[in-house]
Amino acid sequence: MPNALSRRKRIWIGGIALFAFGAVGCTQSGQDDAASTAATSAAPAPTVTVTVTATATETATPAPAPTVTKTKTVKVPGPTVTATVTRATSSGSGSGGSGSGGGGTTATSTCSIRSNAGNCYRAGQFCRNSDHGALTTTATGARIKCGYSGSAWRWSYA
Numbered sequence: 001m002p003n004a005l006s007r008r009k010r011i012w013i014g015g016i017a018l019f020a021f022g023a024v025g026c027t028q029s030g031q032d033d034a035a036s037t038a039a040t041s042a043a044p045a046p047t048v049t050v051t052v053t054a055t056a057t058e059t060a061t062p063a064p065a066p067t068v069t070k071t072k073t074v075k076v077p078g079p080t081v082t083a084t085v086t087r088a089t090s091s092g093s094g095s096g097g098s099g100s101g102g103g104g105t106t107a108t109s110t111c112s113i114r115s116n117a118g119n120c121y122r123a124g125q126f127c128r129n130s131d132h133g134a135l136t137t138t139a140t141g142a143r144i145k146c147g148y149s150g151s152a153w154r155w156s157y158a
Contacts, residue, residue, distance in 0.1 A: 112136045123155050
């Protein structure tokens with residue numbers, strides 16, 4: 001290792017010495033020889049032309065746009081049943097009759113889920129996709145449920 005270190009030192013010292021002798025030799029030769037300056041001044045001086053071309057290209061990248069999220073609220077029809085019961089009362093006549101009245105009862109029901117045509121569903125009919133699992137009543141008031149039966153969704157008695 002010491003041999004390699006001293007070798008590096010010798011190379012550096014030699015390089016510095018050559019540099020110094022070259023710098024001294026250039027200044028000495030220009031002052032001593034007047035004839036050499038006359039010969040160099042008679043020759044035309046070379047012209048140096050430097051052409052620099054720079055091209056810069058900038059590509060604009062658009063900023064990311066804001067993401068718009070729309071929320072859709074889906075309302076599933078629930079098992080709302082509205083039933084209306086109407087009782088008819090009759091008034092009896094007081095003239096010598098037995099007084100028995102003909103009391104009748106009429107039950108009407110409205111279905112909560114209707115078809116696209118506006119009719120109440122019946123058991124056995126096909127269900128819409130939005131009605132899967134829903135409960136409703138028929139026109140007569142019987143409860144029906146949309147369930148998977150066989151290979152299709154159908155209304156069946158609940």
